[in-house]
Amino acid sequence: MLAPFRATSKNAKFLLYFFLPTRQASTLSYHSEADNLNTSLFRQLCDSSIYLVINRVNRINRFFAALFLTPDSNLRNLQITYATRRAVGFLLPGMEEPDKLRVLTKLQQLQEEWSNGKKTESYIAQENVFWAAVDQEYALGPSQLHLLEDRRWTEDSGWSKAEKRNMLETLDFDPYLFEREEHKLLVLTYEMFDSLGLIDRFKVPRGILQNFLLQLQASYRRIPFHNFFHSYNVTHTVYYFLTVCNVKNHLGQIELFALLLSALCHDIDHPGLNNTFLSNAKTDMGSHYNDFSVLEQHHCHKTFEMLGKPECNVLINLNHIEATRVRKYIAACILATDLSVHGPYLAQLKQMQTVDWSSTQDKELIMCGLIKCADISNEIRPTQIGRRWAQRVMTEFFAQSSLEKEKGLPVAPHMDPTKTTTATGQIGFITYLGLPLFNELTRLFPNMKVCCDQMIENRANWERERSKKTGAT
Known part of the structure; x- marks a missing residue:
C-alpha cells in the first residue's frame, strides 16, 4: 500500500x-x-x-x-x-x-x-x-474528482449558440472529428439539454449536469464501436428527431428529459461483446442477469448507480412523481435497445395507426422506437460517415468471433470474417432491421422520410461495392 x-x-x-x-x-x-x-x-x-x-x-x-x-x-x-x-x-x-x-x-x-x-x-x-x-x-472507475478545471472543458469551445445549433440540427456530423477534443462533444451535449429548456424546467444545477456528463464519458470503455462517440452519436440523432423532425411538439418535458438521458446512457460500460457471448461464455455478468437482456440490464444498473451519486444526480430537483416517471422511461428505452426484442416492438408499431398522446403507453412506445432508431442510425448519415461507423462495428464483431473461436463457442455468420463482409453485413442490416423500423416511424412522423431515403441510397452503394468485389473474384 x-x-x-x-x-x-x-x-x-x-x-x-x-x-x-x-x-x-x-x-x-x-x-x-x-x-x-x-x-x-x-x-x-x-x-x-x-x-x-x-x-x-x-x-x-x-x-x-x-x-x-x-x-x-x-x-x-x-x-x-x-x-x-x-x-x-x-x-x-x-x-x-x-x-x-x-x-x-x-x-x-x-x-x-x-x-x-x-x-x-x-x-x-x-x-x-x-x-x-x-x-x-x-x-x-471514473475519477470522482470533478474539478472546476474539468468542468471548464464542457464550456470552452469557442462556438456561438447558433454554430452549436447548426451542428446539432444535421445528420452530416461525425463525432470522431473531435477525437482529440472530446470536451467539445460535451459542450454540444450540454447545449441539447439547454436548447430544449430542460435545465431551466427541472432546475438542473449546472455543475451537477457537467459532473454527470464527465462521469458518463469516463464510464464508456475505449473500444471500437460501443464507446462514448457512439453514445454521443445516438443522443445527437435523438435530438435531430425531436427538433428537425418536429417530434418534440408531441412530447412533454419529462419525456424529452428521459429521452436524452436514455440515449446518453444506453450502452454505458459496454464490454464490446454481445449478449450471446456473455451467456454462452458463462460470464459473471450473464449469470447475474439470468442471461436475459444482459447488457441492457447492466446499462440500466450503471445509469441508476451514477444518478444515485449526489454530485451526478441531474434529477435532484424533480419531485417524486417526476423522478419516478423519468426513471421508468429510462429503463424502458434502454431495455428496448436489445435486438432480441426487436420483433415485438416492430409489431406494436405496425399496429399503431395513430398515436394517442394522452396515453403514457403510446408515448413510451414512441420513445422506445426513437431510441431504437437512433441506436441503429449509422446508415441514415451521408455515405462516408456511415461507412466509417460500419467499419467500426464490424471490427468489434470480428474481434468477438475470434474470441468465440478461441473458446470453442458458436460464431454467428454475420460476425465471422470468413463468412461475411462489411458490405454484405450492411445490406442485410439495412434491409431487415433498419428500413422496416424507420418506415414505421416515418409513417407516424413524415419528416423522418429523409432518413429512409439516405438509408436506401447507402444500401445501393453497398450493393455496388459487393458486386464489384464479386466480379473481381
Missing part, C-alpha cells in the same frame, strides 16, 4: 517533471525552475479547483491525484490530462510499485509523443490498446 502523500515541494517537483506540458518548457524548465520550487509556487498549484477538491474529499491521497490537473492546463493538452486523470486509480492504495512505474513511464511517453507531433494512427491504436488493458486489469 502506498504511503499517504505528503504535500511538499519535492513531491510537487516530481509531479511537474512528469505531467506539466512540454510546451511550457520555455517558461518553466523541469530541471531548473522545478528545483527551485518554493512555497509561493506550491500554493499556486493548490489554488482554485485543486484546493476545493482537497477540502471536499478530505483525503490526502486524493490530493496526489488532484495535483495532476493544475490551473495551467489548457485545451490543447486535453488528451494528456485526460490520460493522466484515467490513471488516478493506479496512484491510490493497492497499487504495486512495478505497475506504478509502468504507468508513469507510459504517461511520460504519451506526453513526449504529443509534444513532438508524433501522434500517428498506429500510435493511437497502440495507446487505445494500452488504456483498454488498463481498464480491464484494474477495473478503473
